[in-house]
Amino acid sequence: MRDTLKRRGLVAVGSMAAASMVAVAVTGGVSSATSGTHQVKAHASSSLPGLYGNIPAPSGKPVNGGTVSIAENPGAGPNYIFPIVPSALSSVFTIYQFQYLMWRPLYWAPVGATPTIDPGLSLASAPTFSNGDKTVTIHMKTNWTWSDGAPVDAADVEFYVDILKAAVKESAANSGNYSPGYFPDNVASMSVPSKYTLVMHLTKSYNPQWFYLDELGLIVPLPSTAWSKASPSGSTLAFTNPANAKKIYDFLNAQSKNLATFDTNPLWQVVDGPYHLTSYTSSNNAATLSANNTYTLGKPHITTVQLVPFTSTAAEFNQLRSGTLDVGQLDFTDLPQVPQLRRQGYNVFGYPDFGFNYMAFNFLDKTGDWNHIVAQLYVRQALAHLIDEPGYIQGIFKGAAVPSYGVAPKYPTSPYTPADNLNPLYPYSTSSAKSLLTSHGWKIVGGTMTCEKAGSGATACGAGIPVGTKLAFNIDCATIFTFVCQQVDSFVSDAAVIGVKIAATQKTFNFILSNDNDVSAPSNDNKWAMTDFGGFTNSVYPTTNTLFNTGGSYNFGAFNDPTMNSLINASVYGGNPTAVKNELSYASKALPGLFQPAFDLVWAYKNTIQGPVNSFASLSQYFLQPEMWWVK
Numbered sequence: 001m002r003d004t005l006k007r008r009g010l011v012a013v014g015s016m017a018a019a020s021m022v023a024v025a026v027t028g029g030v031s032s033a034t035s036g037t038h039q040v041k042a043h044a045s046s047s048l049p050g051l052y053g054n055i056p057a058p059s060g061k062p063v064n065g066g067t068v069s070i071a072e073n074p075g076a077g078p079n080y081i082f083p084i085v086p087s088a089l090s091s092v093f094t095i096y097q098f099q100y101l102m103w104r105p106l107y108w109a110p111v112g113a114t115p116t117i118d119p120g121l122s123l124a125s126a127p128t129f130s131n132g133d134k135t136v137t138i139h140m141k142t143n144w145t146w147s148d149g150a151p152v153d154a155a156d157v158e159f160y161v162d163i164l165k166a167a168v169k170e171s172a173a174n175s176g177n178y179s180p181g182y183f184p185d186n187v188a189s190m191s192v193p194s195k196y197t198l199v200m201h202l203t204k205s206y207n208p209q210w211f212y213l214d215e216l217g218l219i220v221p222l223p224s225t226a227w228s229k230a231s232p233s234g235s236t237l238a239f240t241n242p243a244n245a246k247k248i249y250d251f252l253n254a255q256s257k258n259l260a261t262f263d264t265n266p267l268w269q270v271v272d273g274p275y276h277l278t279s280y281t282s283s284n285n286a287a288t289l290s291a292n293n294t295y296t297l298g299k300p301h302i303t304t305v306q307l308v309p310f311t312s313t314a315a316e317f318n319q320l321r322s323g324t325l326d327v328g329q330l331d332f333t334d335l336p337q338v339p340q341l342r343r344q345g346y347n348v349f350g351y352p353d354f355g356f357n358y359m360a361f362n363f364l365d366k367t368g369d370w371n372h373i374v375a376q377l378y379v380r381q382a383l384a385h386l387i388d389e390p391g392y393i394q395g396i397f398k399g400a401a402v403p404s405y406g407v408a409p410k411y412p413t414s415p416y417t418p419a420d421n422l423n424p425l426y427p428y429s430t431s432s433a434k435s436l437l438t439s440h441g442w443k444i445v446g447g448t449m450t451c452e453k454a455g456s457g458a459t460a461c462g463a464g465i466p467v468g469t470k471l472a473f474n475i476d477c478a479t480i481f482t483f484v485c486q487q488v489d490s491f492v493s494d495a496a497v498i499g500v501k502i503a504a505t506q507k508t509f510n511f512i513l514s515n516d517n518d519v520s521a522p523s524n525d526n527k528w529a530m531t532d533f534g535g536f537t538n539s540v541y542p543t544t545n546t547l548f549n550t551g552g553s554y555n556f557g558a559f560n561d562p563t564m565n566s567l568i569n570a571s572v573y574g575g576n577p578t579a580v581k582n583e584l585s586y587a588s589k590a591l592p593g594l595f596q597p598a599f600d601l602v603w604a605y606k607n608t609i610q611g612p613v614n615s616f617a618s619l620s621q622y623f624l625q626p627e628m629w630w631v632k
Helices: 154-170 208-218 242-257 313-322 332-343 367-374 377-384 389-396 430-438 482-497 509-515 562-573 580-590 613-621
Strands: 002-004 009-011 031-035 038-042 067-071 128-130 135-139 187-194 197-202 275-281 286-291 304-308 327-329 346-352 355-361 442-445 448-451 472-478 501-507 530-537 593-596 598-606
Touching: 135 208, 154 187, 154 197, 154 242, 313 327, 313 332, 332 346, 332 482, 332 598, 346 613, 355 482, 355 598, 367 377, 367 472, 377 430, 377 593, 389 482, 430 442, 430 482, 472 482, 472 509, 482 501, 482 530, 501 509, 509 530, 562 580, 598 613
Parallel strands: 002 009, 002 530, 009 530, 067 304, 067 327, 472 501, 472 530
Antiparallel strands: 031 038, 128 135, 135 197, 187 197, 275 286, 286 304, 327 598, 346 598, 355 530, 355 593, 442 448
16 A cells, blocks of 8 residues: 555655654563664553554564564565666565665664654765755765675765666656656766765755655665676676666666566675565565575574565465464454454554555546546545545544544654644535535536536636536555555445445556556556555655656656645755645645545564564554564
């Protein structure tokens, strides 16, 4: 359920910003845990809103050795290895739960369940801004190394940016986090005044909060000494030459498309993360990773990590019940059986992800004049009244969720969340939904809501909607977890009560990412009206840049609103560090999609697996940190 850079089932790669955040609950008071070299604390709280279960403090001393098996989400296994990921393949599962085990981002976030930068796991200190916020200086740490012995230095950051520039020049779809005009287009030039210092000269002034927490957090330094070539046995190329950068990108991209060689290609064995890939099955995306003995922060205690594929959540839960799976995410239909899992020796914990869940509208679908219908705000408002958040939380999520009415959730807390994201603007009410439609020229005819008054007047259906148009459309839902389609089914049922006919179809998560996307699959614009793949994971500074701005790389349904564009620009270019609040407030009113509850990501893990509290809390944010665990 996140996409990257915001795609929940897709993901948003995030970065920094200190904020007052909730801490995860632990058993037995205050527990101190070490995350890399950065010490964080987790405080006990039995009443933390949104919390499901708890995470016991670790017991015993770390022990070296052992294997941990971790479930992949059904239909969402990692399927791309090069850390410049095309938009059609960009997800939290590929990036956070696979690539980040091998290649570390420049700035690491979150700290456990807290959306903030972890200095101990970051490869550089916080950037400094000068020259009217047009010059950014990054000081790399001097102790990080690649597994081949080369240092992780400023040239590796420069290499990433130059290769990314070549990638998006070929096609905007070559990077899921790319929007034209933004990073890396806004980097006019770079210089490396010393081995561990990189200076970026930007094309204009940017909000430092945004550039640090959103843009720089997307950078993944790459091994320039090992990957600067255009063929397996080719000579080293000067990557700062754009022509050479293109050759290098084309080579690396082609290698990453060959899934059958992920585990044998020597390119992918040069890593700076805690693990390297030793086995990969292209038919089902199963992966095995082994400890990187030269990992800068110390060889991981866990020797082997197995990423195990599943065809369904039921199959995954059966392995948890039988004790053959060490770590797995629970479907909400399984929550009644949690007491049994605990008796069998599992800890169970859940907390909302810092992101949002929604059903996306497709504003380009011309089928049945849907593009004209969905362009009407009153229609989107009527459909928003059909989202029964209280009912979903109690019925579908078994209480393991909290209300959420916009991009920034109530939990985890963030200083950037506007007040009107905390309460419903369009509370659940089928009568309110029906009233909005009938007051704008619609009437139920033969059981279907039908336009009876064409035109753009206040009491008419709206521009481009002919008399006789029926409010009938389709929606796809991802089968990655049963709750995604359960929410859609409830929405469809409530819509039918007021004559709105919606045909729901179940699709795999990866299918929806590749096909229900106006950006990467424009030939399918007229094949879907709405889709629910889950949602997006926010950056630490939760702007919707790339999501809801015109032409954004993650703008699934081509939402196009000048006011939204203007507010996003203020968040990106303005000097107001909290301008994003205005942006998110407007998004909750403009409804580029229908917002849904913030559900807890509930994980079960064997109590024989020990580690710092925050290393388990990060599971709720889609991050795997097995390098901090040990087998008791």
